[in-house]
Amino acid sequence: MIGTRIAGLGHYLPERVVTNFELEKLVATSDQWIRDRTGIVERHVAAPHETSSSLALNAARMALEDARINPEEIELIIVGTTTPDGMFPATASLVQDGLGAAHAGAYDVNAACMGFLSALSAATQYIATGAYKRILVCGTEVLSRILNWEDRGTCVLFGDGAGAVVLEAAEFGGSLGFVLHSDGSKKLALYAEGPCGPLDADGKGAPPHLCMINMDGPAMFKLAVQSMSAAVREATAKAGLTLDDIDVLVPHQANMRIIQGVAKSLDMPMEKSLVTVHKYGNTSSATIPIALSEAAREGRLEEGARLALCSIGGGLSWGAMILEYSRTGVAPAARSGALVEARA
Numbered sequence: 001m002i003g004t005r006i007a008g009l010g011h012y013l014p015e016r017v018v019t020n021f022e023l024e025k026l027v028a029t030s031d032q033w034i035r036d037r038t039g040i041v042e043r044h045v046a047a048p049h050e051t052s053s054s055l056a057l058n059a060a061r062m063a064l065e066d067a068r069i070n071p072e073e074i075e076l077i078i079v080g081t082t083t084p085d086g087m088f089p090a091t092a093s094l095v096q097d098g099l100g101a102a103h104a105g106a107y108d109v110n111a112a113c114m115g116f117l118s119a120l121s122a123a124t125q126y127i128a129t130g131a132y133k134r135i136l137v138c139g140t141e142v143l144s145r146i147l148n149w150e151d152r153g154t155c156v157l158f159g160d161g162a163g164a165v166v167l168e169a170a171e172f173g174g175s176l177g178f179v180l181h182s183d184g185s186k187k188l189a190l191y192a193e194g195p196c197g198p199l200d201a202d203g204k205g206a207p208p209h210l211c212m213i214n215m216d217g218p219a220m221f222k223l224a225v226q227s228m229s230a231a232v233r234e235a236t237a238k239a240g241l242t243l244d245d246i247d248v249l250v251p252h253q254a255n256m257r258i259i260q261g262v263a264k265s266l267d268m269p270m271e272k273s274l275v276t277v278h279k280y281g282n283t284s285s286a287t288i289p290i291a292l293s294e295a296a297r298e299g300r301l302e303e304g305a306r307l308a309l310c311s312i313g314g315g316l317s318w319g320a321m322i323l324e325y326s327r328t329g330v331a332p333a334a335r336s337g338a339l340v341e342a343r344a
Contacts, residue, residue, distance in 0.1 A: 004127045004174030005329035007134070008067025008166035011293035012058035013044040013280060020156070027152040034156045039256020043159030043281030046142045051085045053094035055162035056140035059289070060099055063136065063164040071099040074166070075132045077106040078123055080115025080139045080285035082314070083146060084108060087195070095138065104136070112190065113252050113313030114180075115139055115285030116163070120309075121321060123167055124175040133169040138162060139285035146192055148212040157255070158213065159281035163289025170329025176306070177238030178321035179231050189219045190314040220312075224254060225261035228310040231320035232266055236308065239322040243267065245306055246322070248295075252311035253277035253287035262310065274300070284313065301325050304332035 019042045020031035034040055046055065056079055064071060077099075079092035092106035109119040116139030123135040140162035149155045167174075192213050193206035228251060236243055249272050251259050256277055263273050274291040283290060288309055295301050305325045312318035 002128050002130060003170045003172045003326070003329060004124050004167050005170035005326045006165055006173065007069065007168040007327070008063040008065070009164070009289070009293040009296050010059045010062025010064070010066060011161065011163040011290040012055050012062065013161045014046045014050055014055065016045045016047060017042050018045050023156055026149055027155060029152045029156060037257070038157060039278050040156065040281045041278045044161055045144045046160040050142065052081045052083050052140045052142050052162070053085050053091045053098065055142065055160065056091065056095050056138040056164065057098045059140065059162040059164040060095060060136055060138055062293075063166045064099070067166040067168070069134065069166065071101040072103055074099070074101045074104045074134050074136045076123070076126065076135045077101060077104050078109060078119040078135065078137050079106070080109045080111065080119040080137070081141060082110050082112045082115060082284055083142045084110070091140070101136070111285075111313055111317045112315060113254065113282070113284045113287070114311050114315070114317040114319060115313070116288050117309055117311045117319055117321060118180060118317070120165070121175065121178045121180060121319070127167060127169050128174065135167045136164060137167065137289070138164045139287070139289045141284040141286050143213065143284055146212050148209060153217055154213050154215055157282050159283050161280055161283040161286045161290055163286050163293050165289055165292065168329070170326065172329055172331040173324050173326030176241070176322040176324055177235045178319065179234045179238065180317070180319040181227070181231065182315050182317045184315060186223070186316045187314070188216065189223060189316060190215045192314070221255070221258060223316065224258045224312045225265060227312050227318040228252070228262050228320065229265035231318055232262070232308045232310050235320040235322050241306065241322065246308045247272070247305040248301065248307045249273045250288055250291055250307050250309045252313075253280065253291065254282045254312075303328060
């Protein structure tokens with residue numbers, strides 16, 4: 001099977017930072033209340049002119065520069081987003097045009113916070129089968145546009161941002177196993193209505209407050225810890241590994257308590273977890289690629305490390321991937337023999 005190396009990583013956060021103290025002026029909350037319950041200290045909010053595609057473009061340009069390749073070399077662009085610039089065309093098509101990736105196909109994945117992980121699982125399969133050699137995967141959100149800034153249960157949690165990964169066919173690296181799950185019957189735990197939903201007797205659609213993020217916080221907390229932990233175990237088993245073989249946990253950055261709960265459930269020390277939620281809040285499909293990009297630049301991801309990526313989002317949808325992290329595409333000597341034998 002063809003491997004997948006991470007050729008480049010990038011991320012982008014809007015310039016404006018909104019602190020907990022600013023939110024104290026909008027809703028009945030406090031910095032201490034937010035820190036204690038979520039671990040969030042601040043989040044970034046897009047400027048009026050910024051959109052999901054413009055944030056993704058900035059992250060993608062960084063990733064391409066990191067990979068030292070030209071946009072024309074990208075064959076496919078997949079964007080995970082739940083806040084597209086419009087109903088259509090796809091945000092990925094706007095990114096393709098903005099980059100000048102003239103030879104790339106493009107499409108979006110809307111799986112809420114699972115968007116990037118869903119897109120990444122598809123991209124690794126395209127490469128594994130030989131369909132494509134170079135793919136750009138982005139996660140990008142402007143969640144501030146669909147927040148009810150009078151609802152302290154949601155407005156304190158979310159932020160805007162984008163992350164991007166350039167994947168390339170190689171001898172080594174990539175997905176060792178992944179799982180994707182969904183349960184639409186739990187839709188009301190986390191949802192936002194839209195313009196194409198059912199109309200009432202007067203021909204009107206959903207009221208404005210239902211078109212913003214609506215969340216059952218306690219229900220999502222319980223579901224998140226249980227579902228992400230179970231998905232990591234399932235993906236690890238698919239990869240033929242044990243939890244002891246996992247070097248780094250890369251969880252969706254929804255809430256510090258959720259991250260701690262997942263790590264505890266998996267009996268992993270928090271030192272193994274990538275954490276950015278305190279700085280950026282929940283950026284939905286962008287949380288995992290932002291965390292990966294930052295960690296790589298900080299030297300926290302070693303060649304050949306086995307990463308457990310996991311997420312949960314509206315749908316409900318959840319899943320996990322065991323990713324063998326490689327920038328070189330060449331197996332580390334310490335593991336190469338076992339890997340060659342396993343892949344044979």
